[in-house]
Amino acid sequence: xxxxxxxxxxxxxxxxxxxxxxxxxxxxxxxxxxxxxxxxxxxxxxxxxxxxxxxxxxxxxxxxxxxxxxxxxxxxxxxxxxxxxxxxxxxxxxxxxxxxxxxxxxxxxxxxxxxxxxxxxxxxxxxxxxxxxxxxxxxxxxxxxxxxxxxxxxxxxxxxxxxxxxxxxxxxxxxxxxxxxxxxxxxxxxxxxxxxxxxxxxxxxx
Amino acid sequence: xxxxxxxxxxxxxxxxxxxxxxxxxxxxxxxxxxxxxxxxxxxxxxxxxxxxxxxxxxxxxxxxxxxxxxxxxxxxxxxxxxxxxxxxxxxxxxxxxxxxxxxxxxxxxxxxxxxxxxxxxxxxxxxxxxxxxxxxxxxxxxxxxxxxxxxxxxxxxxxxxxxxxxxxxxxxxxxxxxxxxxxxxxxxxxxxxxxxxxxxxxxxxxxxxx
Numbered sequence: 264x265x266x267x268x269x270x271x272x273x274x275x276x277x278x279x280x281x282x283x284x285x286x287x288x289x290x291x292x293x294x295x296x297x298x299x300x301x302x303x304x305x306x307x308x309x310x311x312x313x314x315x316x317x318x319x320x321x322x323x324x325x326x327x328x329x330x331x332x333x334x335x336x337x338x339x340x341x342x343x344x345x346x347x348x349x350x351x352x353x354x355x356x357x358x359x360x361x362x363x364x365x366x367x368x369x370x371x372x373x374x375x376x377x378x379x380x381x382x383x384x385x386x387x388x389x390x391x392x393x394x395x396x397x398x399x400x401x402x403x404x405x406x407x408x409x410x411x412x413x414x415x416x417x418x419x420x421x422x423x424x425x426x427x428x429x430x431x432x433x434x435x436x437x438x439x440x441x442x443x444x445x446x447x448x449x450x451x452x453x454x455x456x457x458x459x460x461x462x463x464x465x466x467x468x469x
Numbered sequence: 470x471x472x473x474x475x476x477x478x479x480x481x482x483x484x485x486x487x488x489x490x491x492x493x494x495x496x497x498x499x500x501x502x503x504x505x506x507x508x509x510x511x512x513x514x515x516x517x518x519x520x521x522x523x524x525x526x527x528x529x530x531x532x533x534x535x536x537x538x539x540x541x542x543x544x545x546x547x548x549x550x551x552x553x554x555x556x557x558x559x560x561x562x563x564x565x566x567x568x569x570x571x572x573x574x575x576x577x578x579x580x581x582x583x584x585x586x587x588x589x590x591x592x593x594x595x596x597x598x599x600x601x602x603x604x605x606x607x608x609x610x611x612x613x614x615x616x617x618x619x620x621x622x623x624x625x626x627x628x629x630x631x632x633x634x635x636x637x638x639x640x641x642x643x644x645x646x647x648x649x650x651x652x653x654x655x656x657x658x659x660x661x662x663x664x665x666x667x668x669x670x671x672x673x674x675x676x677x678x679x
Binding site for chain 1: 557558560561562564565568569572615619622623628631632633635636637638639640641642643644645646647650656657659660661662663664
């Protein structure tokens with residue numbers, strides 16, 4: 264499988280001077296002032312997912328096709344982290360660092376692993392949809408949409424192997440629903456260690 | 470089907486400005502089942518510059534594919550080829566495609582456009598004769614639909630239409646993953662969804678159009 268990088272050559276369309284005020288802890292600050300902000304927001308979520316699957320897939324909770332599927336999901340998230348990081352660098356931005364995470368009891372069982380994965384994937388779908396409108400570069404929009412679709416695949420498949428109801432489980436209606444940054448933060452906050460250090464993030468929860 | 474009417478979409482620019490982009494978020498959630506922009510109380514959300522023929526052409530292109538999917542699942546479900554959990558997973562797909570037809574048609578009308586009529590469809594003989602043939606064709610349609618939507622992402626001019634299209638495309642991705650799983654295929658063929666041009670999609674869809 265060709266796990267390639269995307270938006271090759273997109274840097275040409277980006278102004279050389281992009282404001283670089285992003286700090287490693289402010290990916291959830293309210294609003295996006297440029298494409299780098301959006302990409303760093305996405306990168307933070309992808310870091311979370313990537314690390315989540317690294318730990319979960321390492322816990323030996325799954326077997327057979329399920330294990331294969333979740334390995335592939337994890338590999339996709341790794342590819343998203345790499346691609347987003349490359350893209351931010353290409354357009355002259357500074358990629359945020361991986362957040363400190365704490366997945367609590369998520370890896371206590373197959374059920375808890377997959378249930379938490381399902382939440383992550385659906386939140387990812389909604390986060391991309393909610394942020395897409397802030398992207399100005401068409402190449403980046405294309406890539407973000409392409410990732411969004413793959414997160415939807417993950418969400419559906421994980422819902423399916425959990426045996427959830429088809430509607431409001433595997434599918435979430437005839438159309439996807441976006442979430443704002445604040446809503447996404449609320450959903451992932453339990454998994455971010457040391458949120459008190461996230462000045463930007465704290466601001467949106469007030 | 471008069472393909473030249475449907476597949477004549479011209480390349481369009483990305484959003485005119487940042488404000489147009491930001492409108493995307495505002496409207497991104499209202500393209501629900503049976504609701505249109507007008508029904509949601511949004512009578513004229515589009516700037517004059519965003520009402521060119523390009524977006525309507527793209528919507529009619531999407532509508533044609535949704536017509537095909539809706540008809541396909543209607544026949545496939547009626548043929549009682551799947552049961553149990555499989556049926557439970559397929560019936561909502563049929564309903565989603567019907568909802569997409571309805572929503573896209575209404576949106577085209579709201580924009581002052583003319584929704585294309587339902588084409589006449591034909592399916593190869595064995596399509597509705599077995600569970601395997603039905604689901605394999607379904608998987609092909611879903612993957613085609615995903616690449617069709619993603620192929621239009623940067624061609625859609627109106628942010629509201631882009632939001633609506635994206636919210637549908639994500640559901641097609643869900644369908645594609647479920648179908649791949651049911652037929653023993655790969656639910657996750659790549660880390661980023663692939664794209665196909667209108668010409669490529671038309672070529673793939675043409676065998677099903679009378």
